[in-house]
Amino acid sequence: MPLELRNLSLETGSRRLVDRVDLKVQDRGITVILGPNGAGKSLLLRLMHGLIEPTEGVILWGNAPMDDKIRRRQAMVFQKPVLLRRTAAANIAYALGLRGRSRSERTTRALQALELAGLQHHAFTPARVLSGGEQQRLCLARALSLDPEVLFLDEPTASLDPASTLAIERVLIDATHRGIKVIVVTHDVGQARRLAQDIIFLHHGRLIEHQPALRFFERPLSDAARGFISGGLVL
């Protein structure tokens, strides 16, 4: 399900937070949305997933405009883990229930997903007492249990330790091997280098560059990208 954004903008009041973005994203591999804080990365991701409506432009998934039906073929993991006040297994079972899975299938698949995330021993632990890293892995397990075609992640490792970050990155790479398209927002250049097949670089809500990752890191086209990659302050 390739993605196409045409002249996509988001305004609040007189401020243009996402500014006339045009791009096409392939339906394989990991695409990283990169940029400094306030670049509009998270907003662009939410627009792609249909959580907010653009003020201008269109979002096409495989030539079809974004709608609820398409969103149900996708999943998203947020920067701050959002977990229901239930056990870890019940959190996954709940999501499966919303997608119409039978009660018995929900239990089996929830336990399988927890095992893949290395959380099987926490199946019946209240989700919100897990550590930050475990909570984020649980969110990822819940998203993947839905068998999405596209997985969105908004700074999924922003507040995690290196071990938890590595665990999540491994799961993401594994997901792409199963044919899942991954689109991840980060401001961590190192993570972008480790994961990305292509990079969307945003600055002040504008699309500055969209390139294959290798080319982006070797020959960035813009001063902003060059400064960002070298660790400079991008104003």
Added chain:
Amino acid sequence: MLDLSQAFHAALWQIATLDPQLLEIIGLSLKVTLTAVALASLIGFAVGGILAVYRFPGRGAVAAILNALMGLPPVVAGLIVYLLLSNAGPLGVLQLLYTPVAMIIAQVILVTPIIAALTRQTCEDLLEEYRDQLRSLGASSAEIVTTLLWDGRYRLITAVLAGFGRAIAEVGAVMIVGGNIDHVTRTMTTTIALETSKGNIALALALGMILLAIALSVNVALMGVRRLASRFAYA
């Protein structure tokens, strides 16, 4: 001159010997209040959940009315139910005035706004946290309401106990619509009012102590629920 210590001892004796008159009054009070709170909870949960999640014209007005009704004076509630159920009223044909059913109706009117308003607040707080995740998972508005009610269950118990506290201590409405008829509609609060005016302080004091014990139990239960909720990080 009334001997207070004598009255106090007589009250304790009535409680200790499980005086049948005392038990009958306590039994009726609890029956009326528990039934009213159960009905008010069913209505209040639904109204509060719907107000938190659905957007419709007049939603703000309904919420404002609900908040205003939280402070509805019991005698006014009693008067409204009296006018509805009296022989000249629209529901007079049902012959419910001066029955426990009339008292239940009056208490439902008093308690429902409290439970509905607290439910709405609880659901709105949770929705703020869950909104994007639930939309991403594809939950319908009805599914969101049930999810919020279930996840807010510990806080909703607080709402129910608050409603119970108001109903069990209420005297004005049940006096008007119940008539304080011996063996039929005599509750703890109406008996206290009547027996005090008659100078029978012992019975009034005994009932007063029972009411205080119930109020104390409700508060202890509230603290227990809060402790339980925070222990399991469900709060």
